[in-house]
Amino acid sequence: MTDYLTGFGGMHETEAVAGALPIGRNSPQRPAFGLYAEQLSGSAFTMPRSENRRSWLYRMRPTADHPPYEAYRGNQMVGAKGSDKPLAPNRLRWDPPELPVGNDFVDGLVTMLATRDPADLEGVALHCYRADVSMTHRSFMSADGELLFLPQRGALHLFTEMGRLDVPPGHIAIVPRGVRFRVEVPEGGAGGYVAENYGAPFRLPDLGPIGANGLANPRDFETPAAAFEDVEGDHELIQKNGGHLWAATIDRSPLDVVAWHGNYAPCRYDLTRFNTLGTVSFDHPDPSIFTVLTSPSDVPGRANADFVIFPPRWMVAEDTFRPPWFHRNVMSEAMGLIHGEYDAKADGFTPGGLSLHNVMSGHGPDVETWRKASEAELQPHKIDGTLAFMVETCWPYKPTDFALQRAQHDYDEAWQGFPKAKVPDAD
Structure with missing residues (x-):
């Protein structure tokens, strides 16, 4: 047997x-x-x-x-x-x-x-x-x-x-x-x-x-x-x-x-058996490409819950901002970290921790991650030694009172200090 x-x-x-x-x-x-x-x-x-x-x-x-x-x-x-x-x-x-x-x-x-x-x-x-x-x-x-x-x-x-x-x-x-x-x-x-x-x-x-x-x-x-x-x-x-x-x-x-x-x-x-797919040209696919499991809702394509992972993988796209880009989403994203570092945050997100970006909350890389990714000489490299996950849902998450009392008070500062773009005057 x-x-x-x-x-x-x-x-x-x-x-x-x-x-x-x-x-x-x-x-x-x-x-x-x-x-x-x-x-x-x-x-x-x-x-x-x-x-x-x-x-x-x-x-x-x-x-x-x-x-x-x-x-x-x-x-x-x-x-x-x-x-x-x-x-x-x-x-x-x-x-x-x-x-x-x-x-x-x-x-x-x-x-x-x-x-x-x-x-x-x-x-x-x-x-x-x-x-x-x-x-x-x-x-x-x-x-x-x-x-x-x-x-x-x-x-x-x-x-x-x-x-x-x-x-x-x-x-x-x-x-x-x-x-x-x-x-x-x-x-x-x-x-x-x-x-x-x-x-x-x-x-x-x-x-x-x-x-x-x-x-x-x-x-x-x-x-x-x-x-x-x-x-x-x-x-x-x-x-x-x-x-x-x-x-x-x-x-x-x-x-x-x-x-x-x-x-x-x-x-x-x-999870090491997950066959990660990605681009071999430019840009990179939506994070849905990392979906392991899904619980569908009554609306086709809109999940009641998606279980998504961000495992070790090769990054090879040319002329591409490689970390997760700035975005807002009709879905709510709860993320956790099993081990290593998450490639969208320089610090503050530790293994065993948790983050929440609810419906239409603007989020993405912090200033330090954005700067490094924007200035990097793009060569094929492997993101290794990390495993993050996301439980995404079409419903807004509500933290419990226990969670609200323990949230980091300075998380919003991760997005402070971005330099203003230098746009020439219009003709």
Whole structure:
């Protein structure tokens, strides 16, 4: 048995014990070993076949077997809404947030940016986390949206209902809406980002004129082989629902799926496998050329959420301002930095930090970056040792009160001091 199955969004089948997976039937009268057949649906039953996402799970007990949930009394910083105060159209940036120490993933999670109410089934939120200890005797799931993990410091070991995923920095992982999991961290802990997508599930973008190859390749996404936990004793279920956390206690681990088949499952992806494309003549393409995953909205071409990366790449364009140019956008851009330096900023944007340029906010390189790029003798060179990302959305982001209290007070100064252009008098 292999540890991972390859392919994004494809049908998989896997069993941790031979004979656990029924052949030719989804819900036989008597599944093998007394297992329970349970369908996990990530889309409406009547969605077109190409859009239908579901998996059949064969587990030791049904998930319906639990007592009522009650309000979780631990972490109150996750699921927070954007501030109710009027938000000025200012650019915002944050140093890596100082989060409480000694917590596991659930209690070390804080919401920084939010868009829509999860009940709208649209929008995205961006969280940061710090986990110093592994989760024990508890699991987590979000009923609000799928979770995109972006480790920045320390690996995450995700033990999901459908198998295990090891996710070091430089990788991402997607845990679909409704899938339970436990997060284990190495000695020294871990920190990073989580994007929570309330809208249409992430998928690979269409390539259009690019053709059949390039950007993220479906075969490079890895889905876990079945693995299960047969553990009795008190176990805390924590669920995010309606923007709030709820808890219930059951008498066993819920990570008891012995076999499963379908196309609704967690996966991971190594970002170094992203095939970056760019110009070999002049100018450079829009940042959409760096899109790894997209969640479409009801308007074609306007994303509910795009996950975009800025990885190591060659720059060869002639007579071209090579850093990201000055621009304003109908989309809102939240950026983070995994490691290295971002090529549009000389300083102030550090790994683990975050920036926000909301709808139509003017932004681009700072003065020092602009000056160097404008005066550089253009030769082919490689941007290396860096990895930045952007979670872009058509909805305006609202920082939470926690985030607003910690924003850098001098970010706007990055664009102060540009010299005035010397334009001759008109004839």
